Amino acid sequence: MTNNLIILPVMLQFTLAIVLLFFCKRIAAQKIISIAGSIVAVVIAVGLFRQVYEKSILTMQAGNWKAPFGITFVADTFSTTMILLASLSALAVAVFSTVSIKRARMKFGYFPSFHFLIMGLNGAFLTGDIFNLYVWFEVIIISSFVFITLGGKKVQIEGAVKYFTLNFLASMIFLTAIAVLYGLAGSLNMADLSGKIQTIKNQGVVQVIAILFLVGFGIKSAIFPLYFWLPDSYHTPQAAISSIFAGLLTKVGIYALLRVFSLVFIPDDFMKTLVVILGGLTLFSGGLGALVQTNMRKMFSYMIVCHIGYMIGGIGMFTAAALSGAVFYLIHDIIVKTNLFLAGGLIYKINGEVNMKRMGSMYEQYPALSLLVAVPLFSLIGVPPLSGFWPKINLMSESFVTGNYYLLGCIIFGSFITLFVITRFWSEVFWKKREALARKPYIRYFDQMSRSQKTFLITPIVFLSIISLYIGLGAENIFRLSNHIAAELVDTSTYIDAVLGAATTNVTP
Amino acid sequence: MEIILAIIVGLLYASGIYLMLRRSLVKLVVGLVLLGNGVNLLIFLLGGLVRGKPPIIPAMDRVLGEIYADPVPQALILTAIVISFGMQSFAIVLIKRTYIVLGTDDMDEIHTTEEEDD
Numbered sequence: 001m002t003n004n005l006i007i008l009p010v011m012l013q014f015t016l017a018i019v020l021l022f023f024c025k026r027i028a029a030q031k032i033i034s035i036a037g038s039i040v041a042v043v044i045a046v047g048l049f050r051q052v053y054e055k056s057i058l059t060m061q062a063g064n065w066k067a068p069f070g071i072t073f074v075a076d077t078f079s080t081t082m083i084l085l086a087s088l089s090a091l092a093v094a095v096f097s098t099v100s101i102k103r104a105r106m107k108f109g110y111f112p113s114f115h116f117l118i119m120g121l122n123g124a125f126l127t128g129d130i131f132n133l134y135v136w137f138e139v140i141i142i143s144s145f146v147f148i149t150l151g152g153k154k155v156q157i158e159g160a161v162k163y164f165t166l167n168f169l170a171s172m173i174f175l176t177a178i179a180v181l182y183g184l185a186g187s188l189n190m191a192d193l194s195g196k197i198q199t200i201k202n203q204g205v206v207q208v209i210a211i212l213f214l215v216g217f218g219i220k221s222a223i224f225p226l227y228f229w230l231p232d233s234y235h236t237p238q239a240a241i242s243s244i245f246a247g248l249l250t251k252v253g254i255y256a257l258l259r260v261f262s263l264v265f266i267p268d269d270f271m272k273t274l275v276v277i278l279g280g281l282t283l284f285s286g287g288l289g290a291l292v293q294t295n296m297r298k299m300f301s302y303m304i305v306c307h308i309g310y311m312i313g314g315i316g317m318f319t320a321a322a323l324s325g326a327v328f329y330l331i332h333d334i335i336v337k338t339n340l341f342l343a344g345g346l347i348y349k350i351n352g353e354v355n356m357k358r359m360g361s362m363y364e365q366y367p368a369l370s371l372l373v374a375v376p377l378f379s380l381i382g383v384p385p386l387s388g389f390w391p392k393i394n395l396m397s398e399s400f401v402t403g404n405y406y407l408l409g410c411i412i413f414g415s416f417i418t419l420f421v422i423t424r425f426w427s428e429v430f431w432k433k434r435e436a437l438a439r440k441p442y443i444r445y446f447d448q449m450s451r452s453q454k455t456f457l458i459t460p461i462v463f464l465s466i467i468s469l470y471i472g473l474g475a476e477n478i479f480r481l482s483n484h485i486a487a488e489l490v491d492t493s494t495y496i497d498a499v500l501g502a503a504t505t506n507v508t509p
Numbered sequence: 510m511e512i513i514l515a516i517i518v519g520l521l522y523a524s525g526i527y528l529m530l531r532r533s534l535v536k537l538v539v540g541l542v543l544l545g546n547g548v549n550l551l552i553f554l555l556g557g558l559v560r561g562k563p564p565i566i567p568a569m570d571r572v573l574g575e576i577y578a579d580p581v582p583q584a585l586i587l588t589a590i591v592i593s594f595g596m597q598s599f600a601i602v603l604i605k606r607t608y609i610v611l612g613t614d615d616m617d618e619i620h621t622t623e624e625e626d627d
Contacts, residue, residue, distance in 0.1 A: 183555025
């Protein structure tokens with residue numbers, strides 16, 4: 001079904017970013033526009049999601065060029081779910097950053113870049129064209145470069161060098177893969193490629209392209225041998241910024257992997273084994289990395305790497321149930337990682353410290369807040385019935401069924417390490433008695449803030465925790481959704497018909 | 510022509526990656542530039558080279574009759590050039606800033622572990 005309104009999430013963010021540029025020195029106006037715009041974005045995302053989930057896949061042919069020739073935008077259940085999650089996280093982060101980001105940084109274009117970043121994410125989720133996906137990836141990383149250098153401190157610049165180099169390299173590998181793919185298949189439309197790729201005689205080159213895509217997306221989503229840039233750069237920007245990075249930037253890589261590997265390159269046994277091994281090693285090495293960190297935010301960064309492994313493992317098994325588990329984990333992870341980094345920012349504002357050894361007594365000072373922060377932490381471990389529990393069960397049972405006992409071991413190991421790390425974090429930060437530290441003059445501590453500022457810091461965490469609780473307690477609904485998405489990923493005929501079929505019925509010469 | 514281009518693409522990739530592996534930040538950026546150009550040439554090469562046949566429909570015809578140059582790779586390269594231009598200018602500003610803040614362009618020196626923040 002053709003519907004031009006599906007581009008609305010992209011256009012809204014684009015308009016917001018442009019409007020915000022006109023208010024570049026008026027911080028209060030920027031805050032109001034950004035929050036109001038983010039609320040509208042959530043409303044639009046919910047509307048689009050309901051439309052697609054209950055009715056059918058929507059498509060839009062840019063400039064009314066017929067499907068394999070022009071750029072197609074496709075809103076299927078998977079992409080609209082991702083847009084919904086991105087909008088929810090963006091709303092929370094927008095509210096949180098009104099207080100946590102310094103005024104000077106806001107004057108240098110924090111909010112416009114923020115909306116450009118969300119625009120890039122929405123575009124990447126909606127596009128049905130592989131080159132267009134590359135362009136959206138570039139929109140995302142250009143905006144994230146602004147974020148990671150905003151403030152220009154020494155650690156930030158160092159983080160930015162690593163972040164920039166690896167992301168640029170990933171883009172170049174991605175583009176190389178597109179070049180070879182276009183040379184081979186002569187098309188860029190993913191639905192069209194899906195049919196064409198099987199008719200190619202030289203399947204060896206197809207494998208090479210698939211590996212190039214795996215490496216390109218693998219760097220972006222931080223899978224095992226390619227993740228080293230992430231823990232070295234994600235802890236450097238502000239808490240609000242790293243929460244949007246943690247929640248969405250690595251996940252867009254996972255989204256692209258799921259898309260490309262379900263639609264264009266159907267993994268064969270070699271590919272499945274490779275991806276499963278990479279998933280297991282990601283779980284293993286990310287977990288070990290988290291174990292040795294005393295810096296709270298570096299530890300969280302390693303947790304991102306560790307938990308990417310669950311989704312990679314799910315993609316590697318490539319059965320409907322495993323993909324459903326991976327998608328469920330993706331849904332859970334976006335919300336919980338955003339929330340975790342926001343909570344990290346809050347803990348930082350309370351303690352003025354990122355080293356866990358020097359923190360403490362938080363439960364004594366703020367018992368209610370501690371319980372609130374416990375929600376994302378326990379969801380991350382997967383304490384039943386919170387949200388991390390259900391996809392893990394699914395992935396574990398599926399690795400039994402497919403006989404991937406190695407992956408099963410890694411999943412259990414990863415969960416155990418997460419449990420251990422979070423328990424240690426809890427006892428260090430919340431239960432341990434803290435010696436009084438000298439206050440740093442340049443930090444605005446939590447207890448020096450006004451009541452409204454405190455509310456702005458805590459509300460987003462409450463908001464995301466409620467969503468997290470819903471994902472855990474209403475797991476039945478989420479499972480129905482993730483099964484639906486997995487069915488669409490395994491049987492891509494509805495997607496292909498929606499893209500290519502729409503072109504044949506919608507000819508206006 | 511294809512052979513020459515293939516060799517040039519290979520050289521650009523090889524020298525780009527070699528320069529990226531060096532320790533100097535300036536060489537890193539030069540490497541990125543070369544790599545970007547290599548990718549653009551690769552798109553051009555794999556899109557198929559056709560000499561002197563622009564994809565323009567003659568005034569009296571309605572469709573293209575003979576073999577013509579595929580316009581899609583050219584559109585892709587144009588987009589990729591614009592993007593890599595933006596990336597490269599960012600990279601140059603970034604290394605300048607890095608040099609001012611750190612006083613070095615040796616990447617082995619980039620390992621501050623101090624926990625400064627605000």
